[in-house]
Amino acid sequence: MEKFVISGGTSLKGTVRISGAKNAAVAILPAVLLADSPCIIENIPNISDVTNILIAMEALGANIKNINKSTVEIDPRHVNSFVVSKQMAEGMRASSYFLGALLGRMNKARVAPPGGCNFGVRPIDQHIKGFEALGAKITLENGLVEATANELVGASVYLDVVSVGATINIMLAAVKAKGLTVIENAAREPHIVDLANFLNSMGADIMGAGTNIIKIRGVGSLRGTTYSIIPDQIEAGTYMAAAVATKGDVLIDNVTPKHLESIIAKLKEMGAEITEYDEAVRVTINHRPKKCNVKTMPHPGFPTDMQPQITTVLALAEGTSIVTESVWDSRFRYVEQLTLMGADIQVDGKMAVITGVDSLTPAPVKAVDLRAGAAMLIAGLATDGITEIEEIERIDRGYEDVVEKLTALGASIKRVYTPDNAEILKQA
Numbered sequence: 001m002e003k004f005v006i007s008g009g010t011s012l013k014g015t016v017r018i019s020g021a022k023n024a025a026v027a028i029l030p031a032v033l034l035a036d037s038p039c040i041i042e043n044i045p046n047i048s049d050v051t052n053i054l055i056a057m058e059a060l061g062a063n064i065k066n067i068n069k070s071t072v073e074i075d076p077r078h079v080n081s082f083v084v085s086k087q088m089a090e091g092m093r094a095s096s097y098f099l100g101a102l103l104g105r106m107n108k109a110r111v112a113p114p115g116g117c118n119f120g121v122r123p124i125d126q127h128i129k130g131f132e133a134l135g136a137k138i139t140l141e142n143g144l145v146e147a148t149a150n151e152l153v154g155a156s157v158y159l160d161v162v163s164v165g166a167t168i169n170i171m172l173a174a175v176k177a178k179g180l181t182v183i184e185n186a187a188r189e190p191h192i193v194d195l196a197n198f199l200n201s202m203g204a205d206i207m208g209a210g211t212n213i214i215k216i217r218g219v220g221s222l223r224g225t226t227y228s229i230i231p232d233q234i235e236a237g238t239y240m241a242a243a244v245a246t247k248g249d250v251l252i253d254n255v256t257p258k259h260l261e262s263i264i265a266k267l268k269e270m271g272a273e274i275t276e277y278d279e280a281v282r283v284t285i286n287h288r289p290k291k292c293n294v295k296t297m298p299h300p301g302f303p304t305d306m307q308p309q310i311t312t313v314l315a316l317a318e319g320t321s322i323v324t325e326s327v328w329d330s331r332f333r334y335v336e337q338l339t340l341m342g343a344d345i346q347v348d349g350k351m352a353v354i355t356g357v358d359s360l361t362p363a364p365v366k367a368v369d370l371r372a373g374a375a376m377l378i379a380g381l382a383t384d385g386i387t388e389i390e391e392i393e394r395i396d397r398g399y400e401d402v403v404e405k406l407t408a409l410g411a412s413i414k415r416v417y418t419p420d421n422a423e424i425l426k427q428a
Contacts, residue, residue: 100172
């Protein structure tokens with residue numbers, strides 16, 4: 001068992017380089033299964049979510065060759081299984097993308113439901129609606145979702161709710177289906193566009209990604225390609241929020257500023273000075289942040305994956321702020337951890353009322369999910385004294401080299417190994 005130990009209260013200063021986007025990587029890697037020759041994927045984040053997906057791909061028969069820390073070559077030609085077991089899917093948020101990829105490749109897939117973060121029900125009914133429209137039959141047996149089809153045929157699919165996962169999965173299944181598939185009310189996130197660009201680089205015919213109507217004309221085969229994943233907007237936003245919480249001056253490098261527009265707008269409202277460059281943004285603030293109201297929305301609105309981080313900054317802001325979560329249920333579970341540190345936050349359903357305090361106090365806390373863990377990091381960095389964060393494996397799911405990156409910005413943070421109760425009893 002590991003934990004982070006942070007000696008906080010120091011303003012972050014310096015430059016941090018952002019890694020490849022987690023949410024793009026976990027869609028693009030399964031998409032490689034649709035190719036008929038090897039692919040080289042660059043700018044892959046070195047995080048546990050990606051490691052788990054690559055392990056699952058190897059189990060399916062793909063040959064994986066690590067070229068360097070952020071580049072991998074994947075040869076899908078020997079994939080001979082269509083089953084992603086419960087054991088493989090455990091802890092892997094994106095296991096459902098194997099449904100679309102394997103269905104598109106083999107006309108059949110048997111995949112365990114997603115693991116990963118647990119902050120409310122994550123139904124896949126819209127995924128199933130899309131698969132069935134394309135001609136697949138869906139059954140649930142022994143805890144595995146099975147999709148089979150004699151052949152996949154293009155169709156029109158209207159998503160009842162904007163769903164990133166369903167949009168991605170339908171794209172994966174439709175890219176080699178016969179005829180035209182139209183996804184209406186599609187998600188518009190940057191990683192949707194990145195997946196479409198990747199598939200098009202393999203010879204797919206996808207139009208409209210980044211809008212709410214995506215058109216996919218099926219093709220007979222997809223070739224291998226070399227492709228570089230976009231920078232991670234949520235990792236970038238997390239370091240931007242940390243800079244504001246610690247009254248710092250940080251240059252966030254290797255980003256796409258357009259992807260950060262909603263985050264930049266709110267941090268400016270809170271009093272931060274933000275300078276945009278071609279592939280970087282600089283965040284500077286030397287005073288306590290100001291209050292503001294935030295409502296999470298599908299892209300291009302404020303991202304739900306930044307909600308815990310921005311709430312933590314607002315816990316230190318002047319005045320009273322309101323944060324409304326309109327994407328996921330139960331995403332305020334981390335608030336209990338912040339209140340242990342002295343935050344004044346009242347949650348009512350999908351709304352949190354945050355009365356800013358002058359400072360937080362150190363306390364032992366835990367990462368209840370990935371982005372909640374990032375929030376705890378920000379709280380610890382902004383707090384005078386020693387903060388210990390447990391269950392940090394959830395943070396490792398989405399943040400590459402977080403200790404090294406924060407240390408380079410002047411933070412005092414260590415990863416400390418602690419034996420769990422079972423180990424202590426065994427030693428006794």
